[in-house]
Every structure is written in C-alpha cells, then in structure tokens.
C-alpha cells in the first residue's frame with residue numbers, strides 16, 4: 001500500500017526551503033570578467049562624478065556677466081585667449097571680456113561660469129588676435145556639467161547582490177574597480193534518473209526518450225547565476241543511484257535529481273533520502289505542474305527531487321531552487337519578479353491546486369498581456385521554449401476568462417522580487 005502524501009501550500013513549501021537559504025561566499029574577479037556576476041559588496045562612489053566642472057559642448061567658456069548686454073543687433077565681443085581640449089587645464093585666468101575656446105569634456109577654466117555653444121558664436125581674427133562675438137546673454141551655470149552632478153562621493157550607487165549589467169560594469173570602471181568582489185557561483189549537482197533516458201546524440205529506440213531535463217536544468221542553473229555540475233544519468237537501480245548521489249553530495253552546494261519522486265515501482269528517491277539520513281521537508285505540493293516535487297536536507301544541504309515530467313521539473317526549479325541560488329548571490333529579492341497582466345485567451349480548466357501556466361507575456365497598447373503557450377500538461381516540453389512567464393492561477397479557483405487580470409511571474413528577468 002502506497003503511503004498517502006499530504007500536499008502543502010506552495011507558499012509553505014517555499015518557506016520550508018528558504019529556512020535553509022544562506023548567503024554565499026565572496027570571490028574576486030577581474031573587471032573584464034564581472035559581467036553577469038552578482039556584486040558581493042555595495043558599489044560606492046569614492047569621488048565626485050564628474051570630478052570637476054566641465055563643458056558638455058564644444059564652444060567658448062566665458063564669464064556670464066560679460067554677456068549681459070548681448071542682443072541680436074548688439075553683439076558682444078570677447079578676446080579668445082587660449083584653447084583647451086578634454087584632458088587639458090587652462091593656463092590663464094580670464095579677465096573681463098575674455099573667453100577660452102573649450103572642447104567637450106574639458107575642465108571649466110577658473111573665473112568662467114558659462115559655456116557658449118560653438119554654433120551660437122562667431123569667431124574671427126583681427127590684428128593677430130582671435131575674437132568671438134555672441135548675440136544673446138548667458139546666465140551663470142549655462143551649459144556646465146557640475147562636479148558631483150552624476151554621483152557624490154560616498155553615495156551607494158549599486159547595492160550588494162545586484163546583477164552586474166553593462167551599466168554597472170561602466171560604474172565599476174568609473175570608480176577604479178580593476179577587480180570586483182562578486183558572489184561565488186553556487187555549484188548545483190544534477191542527476192537525471194530513469195532507465196528510459198537516452199543521451200542527446202543517441203538515436204531513438206522503442207520505449208526510450210532523450211534526456212531533455214538535464215540540459216534544461218543546466219540552462220536554468222546558469223540563468224539563475226549558479227554553476228551546474230552535471231553528473232550524468234542514472235538507471236533505475238536504487239544501489240547505483242544511492243552510491244552516485246552519496247559520492248556527488250560533498251562536491252556541490254545543492255543537488256538536483258529529476259525523476260523518480262512519484263509512487264511508481266522505480267521511484268527510488270524517497271528511499272534514497274531515507275538511506276542517506278536526510279530529512280524530507282515535503283514530498284507533495286498543492287501545485288500543478290510539479291505536485292510531486294520533493295525537497296530534503298542533509299546537514300543543511302538541500303536536495304531537490306524535481307519531477308521527471310519536463311514542465312513540472314522546470315517549474316520546480318524556478319519556484320524552489322532559484323530563490324536559494326539568489327540568496328547565495330546576496331540578492332535581497334530572490335524570487336521571480338511579479339506583475340499583473342490581462343489574460344488573452346480563455347483558460348477554462350478549474351484549479352484545484354495552484355496552477356503555474358507556461359505563458360508568453362508582452363506589452364500590447366501599453367498594457368501587459370499574458371497568453372498561455374502550448375498544452376497545459378506536465379509532460380509537455382514544447383511550451384517551455386515559448387514561455388517567458390508563469391501565470392499563477394490560485395488553487396480553489398474555477399476557470400479564467402479572456403480579459404481577466406492574472407498574476408504573472410516573469411522568468412527571464414535579472415531583477416527579482418521580495419514577495
């Protein structure tokens with residue numbers, strides 16, 4: 001007689017897993033290798049940016065007060081006493097009605113408080129000297145990029161746990177981080193179980209299928225910021241599975257198996273957890289797909305028994321594995337980002353358990369919309385290729401209709417959510 005499993009709510013299952021979530025270790029990488037990693041410390045401005053008042057235009061630096069009388073029919077003339085480019089500093093100090101020809105990015109010369117764009121001035125030579133004239137007045141501060149307007153010394157610009165995107169990379173360079181402290185990628189061991197599984201390059205033979213989950217999970221691990229360690233596939237033999245899992249455990253931070261968690265004759269994972277002495281946190285969740293998802297812990301190390309069914313396996317990773325990975329990466333928002341969207345097609349199925357529907361979310365006429373993709377069964381693999389979100393239909397609800405507002409959890413965002 002098969003032992004009856006008691007489903008627990010999804011939120012409770014996530015809470016039970018998150019009790020074992022902890023922050024990870026720090027390692028240092030060269031700036032060139034930092035893209036795609038997660039900051040292990042706050043990125044703080046150690047100087048003002050820009051570090052000095054500078055010109056945002058090619059033009060002339062002047063004392064604004066000298067231009068007060070300039071009009072269309074009454075140009076005011078300035079003597080141009082020198083020219084400076086970006087990276088140069090003016091040698092002279094301007095006197096009344098003198099100007100410095102200045103290029104974009106150059107430091108504003110002492111005494112000047114405005115910049116005239118090149119297009120608004122007329123430059124000419126007279127008696128061996130250079131002059132320029134303008135036909136309108138300028139105010140102090142016109143066309144100046146002020147010191148500290150971009151960032152003030154001491155500001156926390158990007159907090160610890162942030163994904164290093166190209167913009168963060170630019171900031172790291174601005175503040176001289178030749179080396180960057182990042183979170184070490186947690187290592188996720190992966191086993192695919194099942195005697196029916198063929199390697200990707202093997203030809204199909206009767207009764208067998210290709211092992212897609214192992215490759216899917218490796219990609220999910222990378223997307224979430226972890227390092228996958230694929231240990232291969234295991235035949236349905238409890239001793240072989242036990243020995244392989246026991247050997248792999250010390251080498252990884254988390255261990256994922258796919259398949260073998262249901263109640264069939266060859267579903268050995270529950271027995272293996274028992275043999276290992278691992279504590280099962282739950283073995284049934286009130287969700288679809290992925291109701292058989294089982295999670296255990298051994299000395300604080302999490303073992304995820306994800307379903308063999310591809311969609312159930314996929315959802316299991318995003319709901320339970322991703323947040324512990326993100327916590328290792330110091331994210332204060334380890335969960336999938338959440339939004340609401342307008343449902344674009346009827347979804348008549350009732351939802352006895354919370355249902356995570358593979359969906360495509362996009363913006364139409366300024367409104368976020370969600371459309372289910374492919375068949376809503378847990379053994380379906382094709383829908384996964386099209387999904388960029390999970391539509392969440394709460395347990396105990398009936399079907400939903402086109403036009404209803406639904407919750408969606410976004411799959412492809414670097415950003416996370418804290419709820």
Ligand SMILES: Nc1nc2c(c(=O)[nH]1)N[C@H]1C(S)=C(S)[C@@H](COP(=O)(O)OP(=O)(O)OC[C@H]3O[C@@H](n4cnc5c(N)ncnc54)[C@H](O)[C@@H]3O)O[C@H]1N2
Nearest residue numbers: 192194211212213214259260261262267292307308309312
């Ligand atoms: N009597 C019952 N039968 C089943 C129940 C149940 O409650 N009572 N639950 C069903 C549900 S729901 C699911 S989900 C599956 C879960 O089964 P397992 O997680 O134990 O997975 P397997 O039986 O090993 O495989 C299920 C399915 O997925 C295919 N598979 C397995 N591994 C892979 C892989 N690496 N790549 C691609 N496809 C894979 C496998 O061939 C099976 O078709 O149990 C139901 N049964």
Ligand code: MOO
Nearest residue numbers: 290291292312378
């Ligand atoms: O665990 Mo099964 O995937 O509920 O559908």
